[in-house]
Amino acid sequence: MKYLHMIGASLMALSLAGLPANAQDISFEGRGGLAFPTGDFGDAADGGAGFAGDVFLNLNPNVSIYGGYQYEMFDCAGCDGDGFTSSGFEAGAKLLFARESGVLPWAKVGAIFNTLRFEEGAFEAESDRSLGLQAAIGLDIPLGETISFSPALRYQALGADFDAAGGVVTVEEDVRSFSLDFGIHVHPGG
Numbered sequence: 001m002k003y004l005h006m007i008g009a010s011l012m013a014l015s016l017a018g019l020p021a022n023a024q025d026i027s028f029e030g031r032g033g034l035a036f037p038t039g040d041f042g043d044a045a046d047g048g049a050g051f052a053g054d055v056f057l058n059l060n061p062n063v064s065i066y067g068g069y070q071y072e073m074f075d076c077a078g079c080d081g082d083g084f085t086s087s088g089f090e091a092g093a094k095l096l097f098a099r100e101s102g103v104l105p106w107a108k109v110g111a112i113f114n115t116l117r118f119e120e121g122a123f124e125a126e127s128d129r130s131l132g133l134q135a136a137i138g139l140d141i142p143l144g145e146t147i148s149f150s151p152a153l154r155y156q157a158l159g160a161d162f163d164a165a166g167g168v169v170t171v172e173e174d175v176r177s178f179s180l181d182f183g184i185h186v187h188p189g190g
Contacts (some may be wrong), residue, residue, distance in 0.1 A: 027056045027064075029150060031183030035072050039176040045084050048074035050179065056094065067091040070112065072177070079120050086158065086175060088114030090134055104140040104148070109133075116160035116175055125162050127173070132158030140185055150183035 030053050037045040054068030070090050076083035092110015112134050116127040138152025158175040 025058045025189070027058065027185060027187045029054045029056065029066075029068075029183050029185045031150070031152075031181045033152075033154070033179040033181035035074060035177050035179045037074055037175075037177045039174060041173065041175050041177065044077055044173070045074035046077050048072060048083070050086075052090065054090070062096045064094040064096070065092070066094055066108070066110070070114075072179070074177075076118075076120060082119040082121065084175075085117045085119075086114050086156075087117070088112060088129060092134060102142050104142075106138055106140065108136040108138075108152075108154075110135075112156060112158060114158055114160075116158070116162075116173060118162075127160035127162050130159055130161065132156060132175070136181070138181070138183075146187050146189075148185040148187070150181075150185045152181040152183065154179040154181055 030051070032051045033049065035048045035050050036042075037047070050070060050072030052068055052070035054066045056064045056066045058064045068090055069088070071087040072085065074084040074086075090110055090112045092108055094106055094108045097105045097107075110133075112132040113129055114132060115129045118125045134154065134156050136152045136154035138150055140148040140150050142148050156175070156177050156179070160173045160175050162173070
């Protein structure tokens with residue numbers, strides 16, 4: 001059960017790869033980044049890091065849809081170790097704007113379907129999987145014909161519900177964060 005989300009992400013990537021499309025219609029992105037919690041979540045968590053992988057299907061020269069998996073870790077503010085992890089699926093649309101001297105500006109908006117896990121010592125709690133919002137702006141900076149460096153600023157918001165005391169009490173946490181992402185975008189068709 002613990003690795004079910006990773007199996008689902010792999011199956012989703014394989015199903016997208018099986019679509020009948022030209023190599024120019026599909027691209028891939030891997031990213032890592034620095035995550036900064038904000039709002040009430042910023043009181044409970046300190047900065048962290050994350051990574052993600054996405055498959056993009058280009059619908060036309062200005063619009064792509066994407067799907068993939070993400071994982072973010074946050075240190076616990078005031079704890080002796082461990083902290084929070086947010087992980088799950090992401091999907092949405094990427095809008096491409098006019099090229100400026102080879103650089104391609106873009107914006108993404110989509111949904112995340114994540115769980116939030118909290119660990120401190122022997123105590124562990126995991127929220128139900130819930131739907132959240134993701135939005136980002138960034139650039140694709142060409143490094144060659146098929147690879148681009150893709151820095152971005154991303155915002156995410158997710159509501160996480162934890163059952164405590166055997167389901168008698170529900171604890172809600174608004175998980176909001178900004179991330180500075182550094183990605184590599186691969187366009188196999190050039």
